[in-house]
Amino acid sequence: MELDKMDENDWKYHGEGNKSLVVSHVQHARVLRLLKYSTEDDENSHKTTEQAFRHIQNIVDYSKNVMKPLLGEKFVHNGEAVKLPIDFVRQLSLKVQRERPESRCDKVMDTFSGCALCLPNLTQLSSCCCFGQHRPPLCIEIKPKCGFLPSSRHVTKEIKSKVCRFCMHQHFKVTSGKWKRLSRYCPLDLFSGYVTTHPFWVLITAESHFNGGLKWKGGECIYSCKDDADVLQDLDELAQHLRPYFLPSGSLINGHQASKVVLNELIQVLMSALLSSWDCPRTVEPRKTHLPEGRVTCEASILHRDLLWNGNHCLPKDCVLAKILGTQMHDNLDIEGLNPLFRRVEQHLQDFPKESRLQIDGPYDESFLEKVQNCPAEDDGSIEYAVGKVHQYRVAMTAKDCSIMIAIAPCGEDDGLDQNLEIQPAKPRFSYSVSILDLDPKPYDSIPHQSRLDAKILNYYLRSTQPNHQEVDNLELTNPGLFLGRDREDCTLVFHPV
Numbered sequence: 001m002e003l004d005k006m007d008e009n010d011w012k013y014h015g016e017g018n019k020s021l022v023v024s025h026v027q028h029a030r031v032l033r034l035l036k037y038s039t040e041d042d043e044n045s046h047k048t049t050e051q052a053f054r055h056i057q058n059i060v061d062y063s064k065n066v067m068k069p070l071l072g073e074k075f076v077h078n079g080e081a082v083k084l085p086i087d088f089v090r091q092l093s094l095k096v097q098r099e100r101p102e103s104r105c106d107k108v109m110d111t112f113s114g115c116a117l118c119l120p121n122l123t124q125l126s127s128c129c130c131f132g133q134h135r136p137p138l139c140i141e142i143k144p145k146c147g148f149l150p151s152s153r154h155v156t157k158e159i160k161s162k163v164c165r166f167c168m169h170q171h172f173k174v175t176s177g178k179w180k181r182l183s184r185y186c187p188l189d190l191f192s193g194y195v196t197t198h199p200f201w202v203l204i205t206a207e208s209h210f211n212g213g214l215k216w217k218g219g220e221c222i223y224s225c226k227d228d229a230d231v232l233q234d235l236d237e238l239a240q241h242l243r244p245y246f247l248p249s250g251s252l253i254n255g256h257q258a259s260k261v262v263l264n265e266l267i268q269v270l271m272s273a274l275l276s277s278w279d280c281p282r283t284v285e286p287r288k289t290h291l292p293e294g295r296v297t298c299e300a301s302i303l304h305r306d307l308l309w310n311g312n313h314c315l316p317k318d319c320v321l322a323k324i325l326g327t328q329m330h331d332n333l334d335i336e337g338l339n340p341l342f343r344r345v346e347q348h349l350q351d352f353p354k355e356s357r358l359q360i361d362g363p364y365d366e367s368f369l370e371k372v373q374n375c376p377a378e379d380d381g382s383i384e385y386a387v388g389k390v391h392q393y394r395v396a397m398t399a400k401d402c403s404i405m406i407a408i409a410p411c412g413e414d415d416g417l418d419q420n421l422e423i424q425p426a427k428p429r430f431s432y433s434v435s436i437l438d439l440d441p442k443p444y445d446s447i448p449h450q451s452r453l454d455a456k457i458l459n460y461y462l463r464s465t466q467p468n469h470q471e472v473d474n475l476e477l478t479n480p481g482l483f484l485g486r487d488r489e490d491c492t493l494v495f496h497p498v
């Protein structure tokens, strides 16, 4: 990429989240991730080039030096911070504006600093995998969210050890209007290690709202979740795109039946990608990560509880889900247990305002990772313990909010597969790559907000499911949310390690 010859016509809108907007190159497998600012946030919108560059460099350092060692070299692409010509950024901003979803337009793209994060386009496999193939790669993005129930002795509300945060939180989201309806996705189903197609069905259809459902073919978005969409019609359309990949050209199956077959094939590939032990030779039975008893079932999940209870709860060691779950579990005190430690750090910073060795806002280097990994097991009253726990909590928050991209491509017998695993769920054969994205550091000063949010989520959930509930806090509550539908049949498939 020649930074002095940037042309906005070479880039197109790709997607965005709460904090960044992403454009992809029309020819090369690169994306630029630009910062976004709230229109009301004057202070941030005028971040200087140096400040914005530092901010993006912090993201790179955090991905590279902290999240990559925790999540695995193979899954994380940290990218590089770049400075772009300001005219290019302004033209780009005008160009992409009409493509942006209305729900994201409460924020504007940063056109002041000229800084961005340049990353590989993870919706496209590296060329070696598609060698000799005419079909473009497919890609599915999912956002798994938090996959365990807290077991901390600091948790004061019993419901938190029964119903997972995602299932409780969605009642609040529906009530506040962020989501139009409840989803049947429960992260604990996905992370349970009990192999069933249910969470995958939910994830690849519109049922999961923003927690999945984005699909690309050759880098072009072919399907995204819409709140008001006709799910069945949309799925048939999606299946049309997928048909050439999963059904032989002469196949006579048509209509909904064909859609079901094709989507099931896709799910098999997804399951293999998410549950493959990447560090194990494929001929060896993968080692398993056993999940703590009693922490794997969420009472709000629609998956049959007896199935989960009878299951052997383990994820193949080193599969992407085990890596993410392990990192999420660095939050082992829960926000309730973290609060007093956060206050200890605050007090210390008040007493020693020039203190920088705690690395609250970085640098995110080996020494930061050391604080995360070598935090004392018991509270010895020290500032080291408190800051270690705060850092662990922030690392866990990042892992609870990351997304997974699974890019898959059909491959012929002789294709070079290099680092990508090859699987054979059915003919034809596929290769795939798995990446984890959105690994930004979560701000230290968002911890008090997390604490308030925790109480709010709990109250909304109890209020909407238990009419006689007494408030946990004196928060103002309105409109109880809806209840989960439990009418969906599930289909269980046997998973064979590859």
Ligand SMILES: O=P(O)(O)O[C@@H]1[C@@H](OP(=O)(O)O)[C@H](OP(=O)(O)O)[C@H](O)[C@H](OP(=O)(O)O)[C@H]1OP(=O)(O)O
Binding pocket: 017, 018, 019, 143, 169, 210, 397, 400, 401, 442, 446
């Ligand atoms: O609090 P949550 O669990 O709703 O997560 C937020 C996400 O909502 P989600 O549930 O995925 O729809 C939210 O995603 P959306 O904007 O809803 O796509 C953000 O990722 C937010 O992180 P940040 O403030 O941008 O760093 C996320 O906030 P934190 O990870 O900082 O809590």
Ligand SMILES: Nc1ncnc2c1ncn2[C@@H]1O[C@H](COP(=O)(O)OP(=O)(O)OP(=O)(O)O)[C@@H](O)[C@H]1O
Binding pocket: 014, 015, 016, 017, 018, 019, 020, 021, 022, 031, 033, 119, 120, 121, 122, 123, 141, 214, 401, 403, 437, 438, 440
């Ligand atoms: N390297 C990449 N390759 C392809 N697509 C990407 C890449 N990085 C991000 N995207 C796309 O852009 C979207 C927004 O990026 P990202 O999730 O990093 O934004 P965010 O604002 O940090 O999100 P959040 O709302 O979680 O804070 C992603 O959901 C994904 O679809």
